[in-house]
Amino acid sequence: xxxxxxxxxxxxxxxxxxxxxxxxxxxxxxxxxxxxxxxxxxxxxxxxxxxxxxxxxxxxxxxxxxxxxxxxxxxxxxxxxxxxxxxxxxxxxxxxxxxxxxxxxxxxxxxxxxxxxxxxxxxxxxxxxxxxxxxxxxxxxxxxxxxxxxxxxxxxxxxxxxxxxxxxxxxxxxxxxxxxxxxxxxxxxxxxxxxxxxxxxxxxxxxxxxxxxxxxxxxxxxxxxxxxxxxxxxxxxxxxxxxxxxxxxxxxxxxxxxxxxxxxxxxxxxxxxxxxxxxxxxxxxxxxxxxxx
Ligand code: NDP
Numbered sequence: 696x697x698x699x700x701x702x703x704x705x706x707x708x709x710x711x712x713x714x715x716x717x718x719x720x721x722x723x724x725x726x727x728x729x730x731x732x733x734x735x736x737x738x739x740x741x742x743x744x745x746x747x748x749x750x751x752x753x754x755x756x757x758x759x760x761x762x763x764x765x766x767x768x769x770x771x772x773x774x775x776x777x778x779x780x781x782x783x784x785x786x787x788x789x790x791x792x793x794x795x796x797x798x799x800x801x802x803x804x805x806x807x808x809x810x811x812x813x814x815x816x817x818x819x820x821x822x823x824x825x826x827x828x829x830x831x832x833x834x835x836x837x838x839x840x841x842x843x844x845x846x847x848x849x850x851x852x853x854x855x856x857x858x859x860x861x862x863x864x865x866x867x868x869x870x871x872x873x874x875x876x877x878x879x880x881x882x883x884x885x886x887x888x889x890x891x892x893x894x895x896x897x898x899x900x901x902x903x904x905x906x907x908x909x910x911x912x913x914x915x916x917x918x919x920x921x922x923x924x925x926x927x928x929x930x931x932x933x934x935x936x937x938x939x940x941x942x943x944x945x946x947x948x949x950x951x952x953x954x955x956x957x958x959x960x961x962x963x964x965x966x967x968x969x970x971x972x973x974x975x976x977x978x979x980x981x982x983x984x985x986x987x988x
Contacts, residue, residue, distance in 0.1 A: 698952040699848075701925065701959035703840070706847045707967035710975060711755060717978050718756050721985065728981035729758040730788040730814065730973075731780045735773060735799070736766030740931075741792050748790075751970050757977055760786070766796045773804060781809040787984055788814035788977035793865070811983065814976040817865060825872045833976050838870035840968025841904060841925050842879065850902070850923050850957060857881040858897050860890075860913070860946070861906035866927055870904060893917070905946035913947040915954045923957040927965045 718728060730752055734745050745761065752759035762776060773791075780789045789812045795801045805813070810820035816835035824832035845852060857874050861867030862885050874881040886896050897903055897917040905913045906927035918924060928946030945961030952958050959965055 698924070698955040698958040701844050701848050701923075701957050701964055703844055703959060703964040703967040706844050707971035709847070710843070710971040711751075714755055714971075714974055714978050717982065721978070721981055722756075724985055726981055726985045727756070727758050728788075728978050729760070729786050730790065730977045731760040731762065731783075731786050732790045732792060733762045733764065733773070733776060733780075734792040735764045735768060736796050738794065741794070745792050748970055748973060751974055752977075755974060757974060758785075770799050770804075773799065774807060777804065777807045781807075781812065784984075786812065787980040788812055788973075790815050790973070812980060814973055814980060815865075816869070816976065822864075822869060825869055825876070828876050830873075830876060830878075833980075834873065834972075835865060835869045836972035836976065837866045837906075837927060837965060837969045838873050839972045840965055841870055841927065842873055843972070844959065844965065844968050845902070845923065845925070848957060852902065853880040855881055855901035856884070856899055857902040857904065858884045858886055858900035859904045859906065860886045860893070860897070861904075861908075861927070862887045863906065866906040867904075870906065874902075907946045909946060910944040911946070911948040913951060915948065915951050918951050918954045920954055921956045922954070924951055924955040925959045925965065926961050929961060929966065 732745055732748060734741055749759045749761055780786050789808050791804055793801060805817045808818055810818045813821055813833050816833040821832040859867050859871045871883045871885045875883045884896060886893055890896055894917040898919055900922055902923045903918060904925040908928060910930040910932050924947055926945035926947040930944045931941050932944045934942040943962055
């Protein structure tokens, strides 16, 4: 029997339905949530991500401002844009699409964003709250999306063992903190490229999350029977059987489905959840800003 599907598309549409009601509420106060997205350079994957964020804004009635800057722009010019958006009271969320060109300091740019408008949740103030076990800040979108998908699917988490493969600032580390926080109550192991005998570490997990960036790294033999497996990976792999010559692959081999009780698909799993959480953070920021007026 195959694993049940952790259906990110369906979960994201139920979140969008709720957001539509909240956006309608805000409209009675004359407030339209407004997300500003800055993209620097011409990385094709980044443009695809930004376009799908902007399309979701449109669908929900969230205003979006799309600022495209050439890759040779100086860091000071980018700083000016961020400061302007911080000061613009009509803007509720600011996102700088990663990666930035090499001559720019991505973390320094994130630090400049007003933490109340930091809808990606990467500002040290927001990540710091997560370290303190406080879930009242902006929670990074992919980790939050993973948690919400598990909760929506009715997966029991309290007291279970989780293994998160990956310790990045945007996925693995904040997800591990979120999983271990009070109320979620997973017991978390963080694995990374220096972890010895990764297969053995993974085999202990009741909940296994792969956020690595290596296509189909996680094999069925690594997975405990009945474990819940979340695949965060988005990798483009060459595939001549596809018309376009490539396909998307996750970090988990699809045959894990034979062993796991739940598995998130790629695409259609964590990806749509990340965008839904970005929209939720933007709406939340608009609500907080309008209640403080
Ligand atoms: P990073 O490259 O920043 O981090 C990868 C992590 O994986 C690092 O902690 C690294 O360890 C670890 N790692 C690398 N190789 C191995 C290995 N052989 N064994 C164990 N651990 C290893 O990637 P991100 O966190 O940004 O992204 C991870 C994946 O998730 C990518 O495929 C990305 O495309 C996808 N992604 C998907 C999103 C979505 O919405 N679905 C959103 C964001 C990312 P170390 O720290 O030691 O280097």
